[in-house]
Amino acid sequence: MFFTYLRRELRRRRKAALVVASGLALGIALVIVVNSVSTGMSRAQGKVLESLYGLGTDLTVTKAQERPEDGSRPQRPRFEFQGKEEGEEQSSDRLMVQGFQTLADSTVASVAGQPGVDRAVGGLSLVNLKINGEFERGRIQRGQTQQGQPGGENGQNGGAQNGQNGGAGGGSGPGDTVTGGGAAFDVDSFTLYGTDVTAPDLGPLTTSTVSRGRTFKTSETDAKVAVVDSAYAQEQGLDVGDELTVKGIEFEIVGIATADRGQSAAQVYLPLKQAQTLSSSASKITTIYVKATDSTRIDALKTAIQKNVTGTTVTTSADLARTVSGSLDTAADLASNVGRWLSYAVLLAAVLVAGLLTSSAVTRRVREFGTLKALGWTSGRVTRQVVGEALVNGVVGGALGIAIGLVGAYAVTVAGPTLTAELGSVGGAFGGGGGGRGGTVFGGGPGGTATGRTVDIALTAPVGITTVGLAVLLALGGGLVAGAFGAWRASRLRPADALRRVE
Amino acid sequence: MYELIGVTKQYRRGQTRVDALAGVDLTLDQGDRLVIQGPTGGGKSTLLQMLGGLDRPTSGRVLLDGIDLAALSERRLTAVRGQNIGFVFQSFNLIPTLTAQENVETALVPLGIRPAERRGRAAEALESVGLGERRGHLPSELSGGQQQRVAIARALVKRPKVLLADEPTGNLDESMRDEIVDVLEGLWKEHGLTFVMVTHDSAIARRAPRLATIRKGRITIKENRPAAPAPVEA
Ligand SMILES: Nc1ncnc2c1ncn2[C@@H]1O[C@H](COP(=O)(O)OP(=O)(O)OP(=O)(O)O)[C@@H](O)[C@H]1O
Ligand SMILES: [Mg+2]
Numbered sequence: 001m002f003f004t005y006l007r008r009e010l011r012r013r014r015k016a017a018l019v020v021a022s023g024l025a026l027g028i029a030l031v032i033v034v035n036s037v038s039t040g041m042s043r044a045q046g047k048v049l050e051s052l053y054g055l056g057t058d059l060t061v062t063k064a065q066e067r068p069e070d071g072s073r074p075q076r077p078r079f080e081f082q083g084k085e086e087g088e089e090q091s092s093d094r095l096m097v098q099g100f101q102t103l104a105d106s107t108v109a110s111v112a113g114q115p116g117v118d119r120a121v122g123g124l125s126l127v128n129l130k131i132n133g134e135f136e137r138g139r140i141q142r143g144q145t146q147q148g149q150p151g152g153e154n155g156q157n158g159g160a161q162n163g164q165n166g167g168a169g170g171g172s173g174p175g176d177t178v179t180g181g182g183a184a185f186d187v188d189s190f191t192l193y194g195t196d197v198t199a200p201d202l203g204p205l206t207t208s209t210v211s212r213g214r215t216f217k218t219s220e221t222d223a224k225v226a227v228v229d230s231a232y233a234q235e236q237g238l239d240v241g242d243e244l245t246v247k248g249i250e251f252e253i254v255g256i257a258t259a260d261r262g263q264s265a266a267q268v269y270l271p272l273k274q275a276q277t278l279s280s281s282a283s284k285i286t287t288i289y290v291k292a293t294d295s296t297r298i299d300a301l302k303t304a305i306q307k308n309v310t311g312t313t314v315t316t317s318a319d320l321a322r323t324v325s326g327s328l329d330t331a332a333d334l335a336s337n338v339g340r341w342l343s344y345a346v347l348l349a350a351v352l353v354a355g356l357l358t359s360s361a362v363t364r365r366v367r368e369f370g371t372l373k374a375l376g377w378t379s380g381r382v383t384r385q386v387v388g389e390a391l392v393n394g395v396v397g398g399a400l401g402i403a404i405g406l407v408g409a410y411a412v413t414v415a416g417p418t419l420t421a422e423l424g425s426v427g428g429a430f431g432g433g434g435g436g437r438g439g440t441v442f443g444g445g446p447g448g449t450a451t452g453r454t455v456d457i458a459l460t461a462p463v464g465i466t467t468v469g470l471a472v473l474l475a476l477g478g479g480l481v482a483g484a485f486g487a488w489r490a491s492r493l494r495p496a497d498a499l500r501r502v503e
Numbered sequence: 504m505y506e507l508i509g510v511t512k513q514y515r516r517g518q519t520r521v522d523a524l525a526g527v528d529l530t531l532d533q534g535d536r537l538v539i540q541g542p543t544g545g546g547k548s549t550l551l552q553m554l555g556g557l558d559r560p561t562s563g564r565v566l567l568d569g570i571d572l573a574a575l576s577e578r579r580l581t582a583v584r585g586q587n588i589g590f591v592f593q594s595f596n597l598i599p600t601l602t603a604q605e606n607v608e609t610a611l612v613p614l615g616i617r618p619a620e621r622r623g624r625a626a627e628a629l630e631s632v633g634l635g636e637r638r639g640h641l642p643s644e645l646s647g648g649q650q651q652r653v654a655i656a657r658a659l660v661k662r663p664k665v666l667l668a669d670e671p672t673g674n675l676d677e678s679m680r681d682e683i684v685d686v687l688e689g690l691w692k693e694h695g696l697t698f699v700m701v702t703h704d705s706a707i708a709r710r711a712p713r714l715a716t717i718r719k720g721r722i723t724i725k726e727n728r729p730a731a732p733a734p735v736e737a
Contacts, residue, residue, distance in 0.1 A: 001612045012599075374584060374590050375612075376586070389511060495558075495584070
């Protein structure tokens with residue numbers, strides 16, 4: 001009888017049932033879409049972080065930032081050019097540690113020794129800066145020559161050698177005008193990363209795939225070999241088998257690597273030991289990449305390392321995620337805050353409306369339920385009937401909602417809007433260091449540093465089993481809550497109500 | 504079988520108190536037929552609710568076969584209703600979404616009767632009120648008289664000891680009234696039920712062997728002899 005009655009009620013009161021079910025469906029569909037979009041967002045964020053860190057890295061360790069002492073100036077690159085005769089070409093080739101902060105490579109062992117650390121590997125980030133150019137002195141013109149003549153004309157002379165940095169005006173004395181003067185410099189910089197060839201599966205090189213040639217062999221600690229990023233290789237016309245000169249030393253290019261996503265971590269990869277030797281920073285590293293044994297206990301590990309290995313800054317992906325900005329971050333925020341709340345609010349409203357509709361349906365059926373009670377139906381049996389109807393509404397709404405939600409999520413994935421992530425610098429983590437963003441010299445170089453990297457990622461909206469499970473639970477829960485409203489009304493009915501003439 | 508002793512029922516509506524029943528004493532034997540008359544608001548329906556265990560008296564005792572319905576738990580009272588008491592209401596009170604057959608079956612649900620037997624007995628009961636062919640019809644597809652017959656089949660399918668009818672002809676036109684009263688009286692005779700019927704129809708009242716009148720919650724009973732059939736008008 002339970003099912004006959006249930007079936008008849010739902011069939012003959014189809015419209016009312018559909019109103020309740022579609023209300024729930026809307027709420028559930030929203031929850032699914034928002035949930036899957038925000039899963040997609042965090043997946044996208046994960047990919048962004050992965051593009052920096054490489055697979056498997058849970059946190060990085062860098063030197064703690066030192067406060068500059070009073071009177072001392074923060075370390076900055078200095079280029080000293082002697083005042084040679086004008087027009088004479090001058091050049092400087094510097095290989096500098098990115099961020100100017102290094103750790104002794106013995107730190108790798110102490111970090112690796114921490115409980116909870118699975119593996120740790122060190123690396124050295126360098127910037128090679130070549131400056132070529134010439135100075136031209138400003139000419140002082142006394143008397144009443146044209147005032148404020150810009151250095152443009154002379155600048156053109158100076159800029160003959162494709163100067164990126166145009167001429168700058170010289171100083172002027174009272175009444176005198178200095179025209180021209182300036183310097184035309186060709187700045188060529190590229191980033192280098194000294195990688196621990198004995199640990200090929202951890203560190204930034206894992207974010208790239210070798211597209212031509214090969215990667216380092218674990219035995220190539222002392223070999224003069226290099227892997228070059230494909231973008232840089234194309235720009236410089238380099239290929240496997242070519243030679244690359246760094247600070248006068250020739251390296252054989254054994255492989256071309258392509259960044260899986262966005263920009264590569266460095267433009268040139270060398271064995272760690274070579275990088276250390278070249279930059280005169282023997283036994284020094286800039287970053288330690290750490291893989292934890294338990295990826296759920298990263299925060300505890302961070303605290304432990306920071307406490308036990310003094311003078312270090314530990315950066316987790318969560319820390320890094322905080323620095324992500326751009327449309328991805330905005331969208332992720334929107335999805336996880338506004339979207340999530342909105343979807344739950346809609347669902348709550350749907351459940352409430354369903355509850356009120358169910359309850360008012362019971363009120364309309366006072367005589368019906370009163371009659372059944374008069375016939376000897378227990379309150380429990382009547383209540384079960386009401387809850388059963390509400391549950392079916394919930395299931396129908398849930399199925400409908402899941403269908404709509406899946407279609408919606410699929411539509412998002414197909415449309416695949418592109419989101420841009422901008423990674424800010426974390427204290428001392430990736431080339432931030434003392435210079436920080438202030439070190440515009442680096443920003444100028446093609447490829448730049450890890451600071452201010454942008455990564456484009458197509459948004460997907462994957463629907464996980466848990467999301468569907470959640471939707472099913474919400475549907476049943478919604479049905480039950482709606483049923484509870486009705487059941488509460490039904491259980492309070494007196495059988496005497498069946499005899500009431502007016503309703 | 505029924506013994507009502509000093510039954511009162513008060514309804515409270517805000518400040519005012521309504522004495523729907525003001526001390527009713529009544530005894531009914533197995534197979535008795537009682538017709539209740541009275542002005543509107545006199546307490547007829549209230550008395551029927553007491554007899555049917557649909558509500559509890561404010562004071563007094565309602566004994567059915569020696570058991571005080573007023574003192575039973577809700578669960579036991581529900582069971583008593585399910586087993587012993589059949590109701591027929593003025594507005595039929597059929598479940599609008601269920602067929603005639605299914606409506607009759609609802610009365611057998613609390614008795615825990617297996618579906619096959621339930622269907623058989625329901626079909627039989629519909630046959631006995633002359634609606635064998637209308638089993639699959641919805642209430643909305645039946646006339647008022649037919650609906651009330653379904654309700655009667657529903658009241659009697661469980662073979663109750665007591666049949667309570669509250670103005671069963673109140674919503675029917677004259678031709679159907681006699682038809683329904685005939686069905687009810689036929690079944691009463693056939694099953695030997697205790698039958699209590701509230702009616703405003705004085706023609707029916709005149710035919711009753713015992714006639715109770717309730718005014719302002721007080722009952723007066725008049726024995727009509729000879730019992731049947733209706734006397735010829737002078
Ligand atoms: N649930 C209730 N709450 C408050 N007062 C009630 C309730 N039910 C009945 N009453 C009052 O009790 C009195 C008796 O009502 P009852 O329904 O028994 O009268 P009745 O004789 O059946 O009238 P009618 O012929 O109109 O059906 C009336 O005054 C009515 O207003
Ligand atoms: Mg009444």
